[in-house]
Amino acid sequence: GEDVEQSLFLSVREGDSSVINCTYTDSSSTYLYWYKQEPGAGLQLLTYIFSNMDMKQDQRLTVLLNKKDKHLSLRIADTQTGDSAIYFCAEKMGQGDDKIIFGKGTRLHILP
Amino acid sequence: EAGVAQSPRYKIIEKRQSVAFWCNPISGHATLYWYQQILGQGPKLLIQFQNNGVVDDSQLPKDRFSAERLKGVDSTLKIQPAKLEDSAVYLCASSLVDGQGGDEQYFGPGTRLTVT
Numbered sequence: 001g002e003d004v005e006q007s008l009f010l011s012v013r014e015g016d017s018s019v020i021n022c023t024y025t026d027s028s029s030t031y032l033y034w035y036k037q038e039p040g041a042g043l044q045l046l047t048y049i050f051s052n053m054d055m056k057q058d059q060r061l062t063v064l065l066n067k068k069d070k071h072l073s074l075r076i077a078d079t080q081t082g083d084s085a086i087y088f089c090a091e092k093m094g095q096g097d098d099k100i101i102f103g104k105g106t107r108l109h110i111l112p
Numbered sequence: 113e114a115g116v117a118q119s120p121r122y123k124i125i126e127k128r129q130s131v132a133f134w135c136n137p138i139s140g141h142a143t144l145y146w147y148q149q150i151l152g153q154g155p156k157l158l159i160q161f162q163n164n165g166v167v168d169d170s171q172l173p174k175d176r177f178s179a180e181r182l183k184g185v186d187s188t189l190k191i192q193p194a195k196l197e198d199s200a201v202y203l204c205a206s207s208l209v210d211g212q213g214g215d216e217q218y219f220g221p222g223t224r225l226t227v228t
Contacts, residue, residue, distance in 0.1 A: 004154070042116070042203055042219030043155065088154050099168060100217075102154025 004103035006089050011109045018076040020087050020106045025070065028094030032065060034074045035088040037105065043088060046074070051094075076108075084110045114138065116220035118204050124226045130192040133223045137185070137206030143167075145217060146179055146189050147203040155203055161187065194227045201225070 006022040024032070030051050035043040049056045049063045049072075056063045062075040076083055086105040093099050117136040125131050137144050143162050147155035158177065160167040163184040172179070176195070181187040191198055201222040208216075 040221065042205070042221050043217075044219070045216045090154070099157055102156070104153050 006103040022072040022089030029091040031092040033090040118220040128193040135204030141206035145205040149201045
């Protein structure tokens with residue numbers, strides 16, 4: 001089946017690191033993505049990782065992929081108020097099906 | 113570079129009425145997507161066009177939803193007749209090539225539809 005699961009809420013103090021977790025079911029997924037959605041706006045691609053990689057770092061963002069456990073995480077270092085948004089995990093299906101399946105999103109709340 | 117444009121931004125209709133949404137993708141982008149995002153959920157792909165041809169419409173409720181992309185540029189999504197469960201944000205996205213690999217999808221701001 002096609003399913004992407006993530007926790008719905010996360011609260012983090014400003015300046016701390018945020019870690020958003022995601023699990024997926026399709027072992028043939030080719031790419032995994034993290035999108036950010038701010039209120040009233042569309043989705044913005046933050047980063048993506050190819051399924052044969054286990055880590056990708058881009059400035060304050062670190063993506064970790066455990067393909068064996070089908071677990072993806074996004075770490076945001078030095079979390080700022082501007083990071084407050086909903087973060088969606090998504091997987092691109094494999095085996096010729098290029099559809100992207102999104103999770104329900106994790107709402108990140110920044111505490112002062 | 114202008115982003116993906118959508119209109120209207122908001123629409124309120126009664127059930128059984130019809131509604132149409134419009135999307136103008138980023139210039140030069142071959143692939144266009146329509147997603148439905150119900151409150152509290154992630155986007156769900158309704159239809160994907162490459163140029164003016166349909167690549168995937170497996171999740172489009174074809175008894176009431178239709179979409180077209182004439183001339184391979186702008187697209188319209190229509191619902192006729194609308195049901196209460198169609199209340200959602202309808203997102204349009206475009207990508208340069210065909211969504212392969214890390215080819216980024218750029219999203220518009222969406223149209224929020226409320227069916228009463």
